[in-house]
Amino acid sequence: MxxxxxxxxxxxxxxxxxxxxxxxxxxxxxxxxxxxxxxxxxxxxxxxxxxxxxxxxxxxxxxxxxxxxxxxxxxxxxxxxxxxxxxxGKGFSFHDKALIIGGGIGIAPLRILAQKLKEQNNTFISLLGAVTRQEIIFSSWWDSLGQRHFTTDDGSLGLKGVVTDVLPEILKMNDIKYIYAAGPEIMFVKVKEMIDPTGIPYEFCMERYMKCGIGICGQCVLDGSGIRLCVEGPVLNKEALSGITELGMKHRDASGRRV
Amino acid sequence: MINTHFLNIELKSPTVLASGILGLTASSMQRVIEFGCGAVTTKSFSLDWRTGHKNPSIIPFEHGMLNAVGLSNPGIDEMVKEIRLFRRQCTAPVFASIFGRTLDEFGEVTRRAAEAEPDMIEVNISCPNVHSEFGQPFGESCPDTAKITQIVKKHAGKIPVSIKLGPHGPGIGKLAKICEENGADAITAINTAGPGMLIDINVRKPVLANKTGGVSGPAILPIAVKSVYEVYRSVKIPIIGTGGITKTGDAIQMILAGAHILGVGTAVYYEGIEVFDKLNKGIENYLKEQGFDSIEEIRGAAHE
Structure with a gap:
């Protein structure tokens, strides 16, 4: 490194x-x-x-x-x-009987997660959403990993709709012990509303505008917690996420303004 | 912890978060206080928001850090909100770091910043990486340094003012004297040094988007210690010794050179936010081992 x-x-x-x-x-x-x-x-x-x-x-x-x-x-x-x-930054922790939820291009960090979970013989189900089928790259790779669900806004791959349309059913039908998510924050906020009442622990890979990457410039510090996303994140667990007051709200741009 | 008096301000420790590091928001500054930092300095802000330079804007190298952030900031309205929020959540002192493009803007930013009632206003007249836009830093000119100090003092009201100087120009001792004569309450020495440049040997281009940037971290400690030494010799007002402080020995050297309190920034990269606690304990241990009761007893001792 x-x-x-x-x-x-x-x-x-x-x-x-x-x-x-x-x-x-x-x-x-x-x-x-x-x-x-x-x-x-x-x-x-x-x-x-x-x-x-x-x-x-x-x-x-x-x-x-x-x-x-x-x-x-x-x-x-x-x-x-x-x-x-x-x-x-810090990455995902590994757990068995997991559910991986991803949206759009945000699924990139979930591929390496799935790869590593598999290497360590952890079982998981994947649920990936996108606007259209071209956005879900490596769909056949995900197919090869076992139970997976796709949703697209236009119905061109998997179910027509969004991940939260399918999520309750997956949670009901499976014994999920851990949830991983990456993708648009607005997607995660909706996912969070659904999974918080279940008590299942989770981790979410967040994004913010970043400059230094080494925890000194303050550009990616999250309101309410003071967490530096580039050092203590980008993957945050349920406890860390609960202290953040800007989740799903306006983010800071290069100047530091909320836009 | 070592309680410290500075300009009638009570600090729980002599280590202060330097401007430009983790000082953009109340949440961020509050977290630094939890690690033993005695006071926080905001990121330098101006009247209007600025995007700053493109990335790469902050690059570590073997002996320090090179940065050309370009004074990005969300503008005074946002920063005043953050200072007020910090005030509500935290009792530690907060210093507002300000800058302007013109002499008049320095006055206006000061007036507006004073409304947020920071414990001190630090005036950044020595940023070395906005040269193409602002020209030579004001802080490298004796007449400009005098004028800005006057304007800022006029608009700061009862809030004390520290002028932040760089190691370059007509001599930092001389500049500090000008600040003192024009009413400055303290001197912050030093800003980043240089500017410097790093070139990638494979693509054969400067690494920073701005090509050049200010140098901080361990590489500039000797320059900072010598600058503080010179300022201490030339003025009576207290000094915030800043530049390259990473380990306890660095902090002690700064105090021996004459620093009143210590600005710590780049060290957060080397030692984590815990650096404030580490330095405070280190200073305390040094005093005990050497048979001193307070920082006052060793301040400026290298001059005797």
């Missing part, structure tokens, strides 16, 4: 569909499921990304074209050097 800026060449790129690619780098560090790295495109910007898998001696970042940064990533070729700092 290194907090210092170092650049590494992209070893290979796999295109999954329009505007969705995986970038593979040498496995320059070990990474916990849920930890993130800061990726630097020289001359452009630096942004946090979840590591989505570790395959043999390579780490994978799966990126969807969305803003200027991820669009620029789509132009990158194998051999191009990019800066990587990290991994940063």
């Amino acid at each position: 290194s907090d210092l800026m170092q650049t590494f060449p992209i070893r290979r790129i796999v295109e999954h569909g329009p505007g969705v690619k995986s970038f593979y780098f040498d496995k320059i560090f070990n990474v916990e499921a849920g930890q993130f790295i800061n990726l630097w495109i020289p001359g452009l910007d630096e942004k946090p990304f979840s590591v989505s898998s570790i395959t043999g001696d390579q780490i994978e970042l799966s990126i969807k074209a969305y803003g200027p940064f991820s669009k620029e990533m789509m132009k990158k070729k194998a051999g191009d050097y990019l800066g990587i700092r990290g991994p940063f």
